[in-house]
Amino acid sequence: MSATIETRKGYAPQTPATLAAYLSGIPAVRMILGGEPAQWRVTEVGDGNLNLVFIVKGPSDGVAVKQALPYVRLVGESWPLPLSRAHYEHMALTEQARLTGRLVPAIHHYDEKLALIVMELLEPHIIMRRGMIAATIYPKFADDISTFMARTLYFTSDLALTAEKKKAMIAAFAGNTALCKITEDLIFTDPYRVAELNRWTSPQLDPYAARWREDVELKVAVSRLKLKFLSSAEAMLHGDLHTGSVMLTPEDTRIIDPEFAFMGPMGFDVGAVIANFLINYFSHDGHEERPGERDKYRERVLAMMEQIWTGFRAKFLDLWRQNPTGDAYPPSLFAGEAGAAALEAERQAYMDRLWTDTLGFAAAKMIRRILGLAHNIDLELITDKDRRATCEARALTLARDMMVHTGDYTSIVIVAEAARKVRSEMKSY
């Protein structure tokens, strides 16, 4: 957290009243909305933690407008946050669009001074987390998210880029420190110590929170992950790839909100997705009206999680085989049959290392959602605190084991099996 609220010449937070006038000055947006500004309906809908979000509808069509505030919306002016995050979000969105096409919203306009992005209005898409809480089936998601991760991570890595291009990307994202610091503090540090911002289901989970703060094995493990987050510039990360950063319908998936983007360790993005599926898996015991009612959906969540990792792994490997254009592992070193076989074995070993990272980061993400500041509505919407605490205790227990005994989890199938086991064996928090 920086000390003071940023000011910027030409910056002013928009209101529904000012926004229509502003948008009417942008021909491309005017064309999309159609009619006259007086006919446009503007509503502020931001329910995230950080920004203003408006939906603007005209006679022809609509747009979404996202504007950064110079502070954390959820907390207020006491927690300043730089406007530059819109710059990084725009840069990441542009790169993601180039690499994945329609898996991100189209950008209609970007205003650096106003820290404001006008983008495609996604309708009738909803936030995935809400859909999963309601046990909605998304048959395309596993395929889409594994494509998104494989393409954005592969093509911004040393496997695909020259060192020169890669270093230019590192420099371009290096300034997004304030957003990275949120991750560093809230995910890798605060849940493991007494911190003002921590919260958890209390008093039920008080013993867990206390044990987690004393668990030196866990604290060493999470600190190693933090070091990796700080020093491994493997690829351009989305940086906040949870199910709240996905808007979708059963037919169409869009990944939004990459303002935490920077060049970091790939396992952080992949782990975020896995973590959110595991949390959702455990949460249904708090949502179902009679025990077992959601057994089928629960199993579907685990099956999707398996498909996401196996799909990601297969697609990433395939991109590597098809596009060995980077400075790492130059094809000229691996000519001939023996070379090809050795390189293929190394590709598999590379994915195994990435799997290990993924497990650790997934565990860190699960823990922070239960013992840290920012929680998931998957769990928060469970009103019965005892039931919620039981779901949470199961997630914590699995996450701790994944982080400390990473080597035991040799495949995603074993993770799914462990989740089932924890759920069936832990009767209560």
Add this chain to the structure above:
Amino acid sequence: MSATIETRKGYAPQTPATLAAYLSGIPAVRMILGGEPAQWRVTEVGDGNLNLVFIVKGPSDGVAVKQALPYVRLVGESWPLPLSRAHYEHMALTEQARLTGRLVPAIHHYDEKLALIVMELLEPHIIMRRGMIAATIYPKFADDISTFMARTLYFTSDLALTAEKKKAMIAAFAGNTALCKITEDLIFTDPYRVAELNRWTSPQLDPYAARWREDVELKVAVSRLKLKFLSSAEAMLHGDLHTGSVMLTPEDTRIIDPEFAFMGPMGFDVGAVIANFLINYFSHDGHEERPGERDKYRERVLAMMEQIWTGFRAKFLDLWRQNPTGDAYPPSLFAGEAGAAALEAERQAYMDRLWTDTLGFAAAKMIRRILGLAHNIDLELITDKDRRATCEARALTLARDMMVHTGDYTSIVIVAEAARKVRSEMKSY
């Protein structure tokens, strides 16, 4: 290699004739030299691969002047190289001076436009490599170089810096891509494939060069190291820390020429020093006039190598214990007796991982000096090609084993022992 020779407004390569006039315009330098420009003696002494180097002596004192050329001096205009390397060298020198004081030459003046640094004239210092070839004893070196590495690496890492400061350094050095590319190509790639620039003692080592190009285990190992070099931004590296980048007397050590500086994996610097000691160890069989004449010096080289690593490890650990100011491993997570013990164990584990990296990078550095473009005079000055090839074959054999069976080398003592064993067992190339 970029395609064209860089031009820059205001840049012109200096000559002894122009340099005195230029320096006379810099009051600080004028004061050091004393007298009038007409009394100054300017000589060009550059014997390195890349730059112009002048020594200027006046009635009072002297200075050294280093100027980048827009191409590789050794090769000529067919190999362009950006002038910006003087910028990165100046930045690294400044940082190293802040962290290590008199272990680097003092900077008197820096001219960005001319890509020129005026610095302390080191007299009667000589290039360490020449001193070691002559079996000169340097009683202070192990202590000085281990201090240099411990302080420059520790204080530019996530263990000492905030993430914000660290990312700013990453961005500041990210543009030094042309120099990094030299390392990427000449160390991690070319020696393992047919490349125009490769050379070796031929025909004696032809079978070695051929075997190295076919050795898939080795090529996978060196490619993993290259990936680490490309993606691990652990600390500010010197980037070219061989015994040719050291000027010294038995009493005084100075580290020069950090134009390859960037934020990379620490083991690369430490490995460079170890590699150069091993090469020097093997080289004395080519220099001694009767067998065994240099036995004592040889053992001294291995003893210094051991002191360098053990000194580095102890000093780095101590800096960590005394200055835990970085965002990695925050002390607040490791309060209390159990926390302190766990953190200390993790510090040791951290150094073990760094040791593994060091071994691999050391091996890569040894191989490139024998099968790649740039060789060491330790070996090149051996005129009898059979004797030279035997020294080189031993170094190659040890290096290959270190890189492929890294796990067998659990300590620096074992590396020294392995060097002795290879030397005594391999009678000829």
